[in-house]
Amino acid sequence: MFLKEWLIKDQKAQKKKTKKLPKDMVASEAERLFDSAIESIATQNWVQAEARLAKALSHSSDSLQIHLALAWLWRREIRWPEAEGEFLSAMRLDPNNPEWQNDLGDILLHQRRIPQAEQAFRQAVLLAPTKAAYHDNIGTVLLEAQKLREAVAAYQEALRLDPNNAS
Helix, strand or coil: CCHHHHHHHCHHHHHHCCCCCCHHHHHHHHHHHHHHHHHHHHCCCHHHHHHHHHHHHHHCCCCHHHHHHHHHHHHHCCCHHHHHHHHHHHHHHCCCCHHHHHHHHHHHHHCCCHHHHHHHHHHHHHHCCCCHHHHHHHHHHHHHCCCHHHHHHHHHHHHHHCHHHCC
């Protein structure tokens, strides 16, 4: 809805002289900030990208793309707790996406939180059982947990699913 139409429809707001923007106007500011953050990422200006993404999130807290961009940015900066929080937010918005589970598992593994990482990787496999990389990640976390037989089985499944991409 355009601003002019919104002002005409919302006469009460006009009388009170409050200029509360509708959700779609706020979202457009979030989109502008997000686009600007992506430009900052392209030029490797990480500090500016983070600031713009944080500001974009304040305008649109339910934006999956903003949560994911922040998660990946913080993951890149090895800020595991912040990245974990953003991936959890992404999973609340899109709970059936195996990529977010897999990325969360990777972050947990980097923090040496082996049982939680295994759980996240297993959830990714439940959501996408034919994705070899997810089975490979389970193998890795099981190896870290000294569960050698299970690790070998997971690696064998990854190899069965994608024999040309054995890691």
